[in-house]
Amino acid sequence: MSIENLSAVEIGRQIAAGKVSSVEVVKHFLNRIETFDNSVGAYVHVDGDRAIDRATSVDRDIKAGKVRAPLAGVPVAIKDVLCTSGVPTTCGSRMLENFVPPYTATCVSKLENASLVVLGKTNMDEFAMGGSTETSCHGLTRNPWDPERTAGGSSGGAAACLAAGMAPLSIGTDTGGSVRQPAAMCGVLGLKPTYGRVSRYGLVAFASSLDQVGALGHSVEDLAAVMEILAGHDPKDTTSLKTDVPAYRGLLEQDLKGVKVGLLRDQIDHSSLDPEIAAAVDRTRQQLEALGATISEVELPYTKYAVPTYYLVAPSEASGNLSRYDGVHYGYRADTSHSSDQTAPLDAMISASRSEGFGPEVKRRIMLGTFALSSGYYDAYYKKALKVRRLIAGDYQRAFEEADVLLGPMTPSPAFRLGEKVNDPVKMYLEDAFSVGANLAGLPGLSVPAGLTESGLPIGVQLQAPVLQEQRLLNVARSLEQAEFFKPALAPKYC
Amino acid sequence: MSDPAYELIVGLEVHVQLSTQSKLFCGCSTIFGAASNTQVCPVCLGLPGALPVLNAEAVELAIRTGVALNCEMATFTKWDRKNYFYPDLPKGYQISQFDKPICGPGYLDFPDPEDSASMLRVRLTRAHLEEDAGKSMHDEAAGKADSRIDLNRTGTPLLEIVSEPDIRSAEAAKAYLTELRLLLTYLGVSDCNMQEGSLRADANVNLHIEQNGTKVATPIVEVKNLNSFRAVERALKYEAKRQYEHWQKTGQTIDDAAKQTRGWNDAAGVSTVQREKEESSDYRYFPDPDLVPLVIDEARLEAARAGLGELPGASRQRLRTEHGLKPYDADVVTSQGRAMVEYFDQLVSAGATAKRASSWVQQDVMRTLKEQEWEVEQFPITAPRLAELLAAIEAGEIDNTRAKEVFQLLLEKPELTSADAMQELGIEAVDQGEIESLCQELLDENPKVVSQVLDGNAKAVGALIGVAKKKNPNADPRQVREICLRLIEASR
Amino acid sequence: MSLTADEVAKVAKLARLTFESEELEKFAGQLGKIVDFVDQLSEVDTEGVEEMAHPLDVDSVVRPDVVTEGLSRDESLANSPSHDGEHFLVPPVMAR
Known part of the structure; x- marks a missing residue:
């Protein structure tokens, strides 16, 4: 079996067993990136020499018996929203096109400390605002299953590099579905952990109370292994939780007898839901039932307001988070020295830098957030949204009194065509109907592959669990995986 | 000073830099005077992805100040972002406290500058923690060159203490600030060094004018750049005169004009209108999602109250009632700070009379401290030694003139006892x-x-x-x- | 709710964004639609509901007052579009 078809944990085992070196694995993936990424556009920055150097030293450490980590030597792709010291971190924005951070995000440091090897930085919607990876200043990312379609977003590159076998493991971020939705559209697993489970330090903020680092992979064990590395309190992020990190891998093999699965009937009956996805949710339900789970239907009545709530909370926070891009200390600065109006040169420079440095969707969200926070509108928009957010969180709380995990669709439709929604903001926002609830309530959510459409596009279903119950999600997904409900699969063209 | 035609109404906003080692939300040093842009890190530079982490000591100092200022203390407080663009504010927002400040309403009593035996009270609206901005250096003269930005100060912890408009004269404003500074230094929460910007004041000023039996109020003006107590006094006198003349000319009242911001130019002795940003009032405050709220329990407040020690008001009172000092003398000794009061107390408990101790402290000790630029703690003659000398005077063993010679010798040779020093100078009691x-x-x-x-x-x-x-x-x-x-x- | 070009211009000014007049109208139209969309929250009864600014109930996380190493001046200025080796440089606030 070729390396790209192995799970990350399996690659780690083979490296540990001396069957293959980290350098060989890294070179293998670098070659595949070289061969395939022109047609996918998953990566925005690959530094092969750096990766090989790193793999060389990991190999040395393994040989010397200094390292015993399960994923030691395994390559990993990092979304370009996570800061990497000395390596460009652009967030897909012209604003940060030349930005090289002097520090590394905690999650990336943790991966490096666990001896994983960073292959490169993956493409995304500008500042993680979008669901199609079409708004990056580096160009769009294509879905390896169908190049005319989106890979999803905002972590489109993170999902596409897995589907095309250009990385065995990938780190993304999820503010409103940005890990789970592209995972669903590219046929891989995508986990958004509980808010605060993984440090946000070094994650370039979009909406701070919603952002969370997540992982994408081909196997449940891969996610469990990487979560053991990523999770845990970081003194640099006061919103990161101090709760102990479970040994996720050890908790995978539990059968589903007595596990209560709550079926999200409202979402399955949602008018926008593609019937093929509804059918996939039903197949998942049947499989879980067959595995011994008990199924009941639960309601989340306020989640029909999740999208408008999200599109007030997230842009409001974003409007503040993105104020730092003013052309002063870093980032793009417009040259206004020859502009005709020189009455207020500083203001002119700041406004021009922001207007030229940000793309249309980012500007839209900054405008929306600024509006929602401005005097006269604050109560009706921002404050109102925070109250509805509380109601949505309450929905989940009640649902989890009846169910251990919730099952529903991940996306309204499979991967849509590039260009189809990018110019219609509201249409694009509705793509997030099933994903943003978990972010608003701070819960973990997992996108699990659930077969293909007739036309051969991947479908994902979503499992959600109470705060800090990632292991339940992984446990249920592992049962489905063992029942061969889904199998790790690259897109056919890249097998 | 007072023109019977009007009453001056002043409220002060004082920004105090808290004496922490590191900044409010990151581990950068707060030491003043370092080379530009050398006390910075990803957090205070506002680099993408960096996150603030609250300094525990800043909270402690704010609590200590709040309880000393008789504030209603918050048991739940939180952080808000105040959004505005300025190059010395690298995040594009200042982390501050909007609707739930750590310190609620309180008050400060201080000696009436016109009668040191009686007290005035200024009510405090609130006091909240916030981070300082950096420093912009503009090319004032030509206005052509680029402005230079130094971010060393960015993120330094400030406590903003906001008073009610209870101050009625420029002298009272100065007296309030003097007392506030004394209290803060007693508490050890700030060095209150105005040259280094550790204490900065803005004043909200207007006049209440008696006109045909009714009272009219002039528009409120915020005066900024008050960098010394003298500047506060001068600026308020200037502002009172200016507002009165403006009112006489235009008849404008508080209902006719919005609040104006003026900058005080101390060298020129005038204030000028500062450029108004039309949207400046819309700071779009919202809870900072990067920082969790702070819960302060009653036990912690009790502990802070218990640990305050004697504050200036109580010191003055005690020096007067227990030691029989005149109000003026009690005030002078107290104003030298807690260490001086302790030194005085030691003199008395070592046998000196309060009157003589007060006199020597105010003259010889204070003069020496000033000449040598010493703090009380550095003063070489210990209280028991000086008390011996004062006792010798009391006993008629030595006259004042010779005692001063002994004092000088003790400054040079603090290891000597007073008796040794007298002997070295050949001083002996004469039959x-x-x-x-x-x-x-x-x-x-x-x-x-x-x-x-x-x-x-x-x-x-x-x-x-x-x-x-x-x-x-x-x-x-x-x-x-x-x-x-x-x-x-x-x-x- | 439709937003007038004036209202949008006011928000743009707060956000330090500038738009050409054509772009501004397009933006006003799009923003109006988005605002219409989020307006559906007004039908939710939120009487007595506490705002939820943080997803989790965590409070009082602090660090000790200890100085830690930051960045060197070269590192802090490295990404600056304009500097003099000591300071960040920006155009003057007022007219040249």
Whole structure:
């Protein structure tokens, strides 16, 4: 079996067993990136020499018996929203096109400390605002299953590099579905952990109370292994939780007898839901039932307001988070020295830098957030949204009194065509109907592959669990995986 | 000073830099005067992805200040972002506290500048924690060159103490600030160094004018850039006059004009209108999602109250009632800070009388501290040593003039006891009989002086004192004078 | 709710964004639609509901007051579009 078809944990085992070196694995993936990424556009920055150097030293450490980590030597792709010291971190924005951070995000440091090897930085919607990876200043990312379609977003590159076998493991971020939705559209697993489970330090903020680092992979064990590395309190992020990190891998093999699965009937009956996805949710339900789970239907009545709530909370926070891009200390600065109006040169420079440095969707969200926070509108928009957010969180709380995990669709439709929604903001926002609830309530959510459409596009279903119950999600997904409900699969063209 | 035609109404906003080692939300040093942009990190530079982490000590100092200012303390407080663009504000927002400040309403009592025996009270609206901005250096002269930005100060912890408009004169404003500074230094929460920007004041000012039996209020003006107490006093006097004249000219009242911001130019002695950003009032405050709220329990507040120690108001009171100092003297000693009050207390408990201790503290000790630029803690003569000396004066063993010589020697050789020092200077108590015979000798040698005194000019005896001192340096001038006069009287 | 070009211009000014007049109208139209969309929250009864600014109930996380190493001046200025080796440089606030 070729390396790209192995799970990350399996690659780690083979490296540990001396069957293959980290350098060989890294070179293998670098070659595949070289061969395939022109047609996918998953990566925005690959530094092969750096990766090989790193793999060389990991190999040395393994040989010397200094390292015993399960994923030691395994390559990993990092979304370009996570800061990497000395390596460009652009967030897909012209604003940060030349930005090289002097520090590394905690999650990336943790991966490096666990001896994983960073292959490169993956493409995304500008500042993680979008669901199609079409708004990056580096160009769009294509879905390896169908190049005319989106890979999803905002972590489109993170999902596409897995589907095309250009990385065995990938780190993304999820503010409103940005890990789970592209995972669903590219046929891989995508986990958004509980808010605060993984440090946000070094994650370039979009909406701070919603952002969370997540992982994408081909196997449940891969996610469990990487979560053991990523999770845990970081003194640099006061919103990161101090709760102990479970040994996720050890908790995978539990059968589903007595596990209560709550079926999200409202979402399955949602008018926008593609019937093929509804059918996939039903197949998942049947499989879980067959595995011994008990199924009941639960309601989340306020989640029909999740999208408008999200599109007030997230842009409001974003409007503040993105104020730092003013052309002063870093980032793009417009040259206004020859502009005709020189009455207020500083203001002119700041406004021009922001207007030229940000793309249309980012500007839209900054405008929306600024509006929602401005005097006269604050109560009706921002404050109102925070109250509805509380109601949505309450929905989940009640649902989890009846169910251990919730099952529903991940996306309204499979991967849509590039260009189809990018110019219609509201249409694009509705793509997030099933994903943003978990972010608003701070819960973990997992996108699990659930077969293909007739036309051969991947479908994902979503499992959600109470705060800090990632292991339940992984446990249920592992049962489905063992029942061969889904199998790790690259897109056919890249097998 | 007061023009009977109007009443000055002033509220002060004071920004105090808290004495922490590191910044409010990151581990960068707060030391003043470092080379530009060397005390910065990803957090205070506002780099993408960096996150703030709250400094525990800043909270502690804010709590201590709040309880000392009699504030209603929050048990739940949180952080908000104040959004505005400025190059010395790298995140594009300042982390501050909007609707739930750590310190709620309180008050500060301070001596009335017109009568040190009575007190004035200013009510406080609130006090909240916030991070400082950096420093912009503009090319003032030509206005052509780029502005230079130094972010060393960015993120330094500030406590903004907001008063109610309870201040009625420029002198009272100064007295309030003086007391506030004294209190803050007593508490050790700030060094209050105005040259280094550790204490900065803005004033909200208007006038209440009696007109035909009704009261009209002039538009409120916020005066900024008040970098010294003298500047506060001058700016308020200027502003009162300016507003009154403006009102006489235009008749504008508080209902006719929005709040204006003016900058005080201390060199020119004038204030000028600052550029108004039309949207400046819309700071779009919202809870900072990067920081979790802060819960402060009653036990912690109790502990802070218990640990305050004696505050200036209580010190003054005690010096007056327990030690019988005059209000003025009690105020001078108290104003030197907690360490001086302790030094004074030690003098008294080591046997000095309060009156003499107060006098020596105010004159010799304070003068030496000033000359040497010492803090009380650095003063070499320990309180017990100085108390020995003061006791010797009290006992008549040494006169004031010679005692000052001993004081000087003790400054140089603080290891000596007062007795050793007196001995080294050859000072010894002189026998009464010895002085009597010395005086008689002098009178015999100076019949002219004797006859002058007998003619009613008692001052003439002064000519003998210098001679007596020469013959015996330990002769107490007062004693010489008394004995000479007595002997002359007896000879009449 | 439709947003007038004036209202949008005011928000743009707060956000330090500038738009050409054509772009501004397009933006006003799009923003109006988005605002219409989020307006559906007004139908939710939120009487007595506490705002939820943080997803989790965590409070009082602090660090000790200890100085830690930051960045060197070269590192802090490295990404600056304009500097003099000591300071960040920006155009003057007022007219040249």
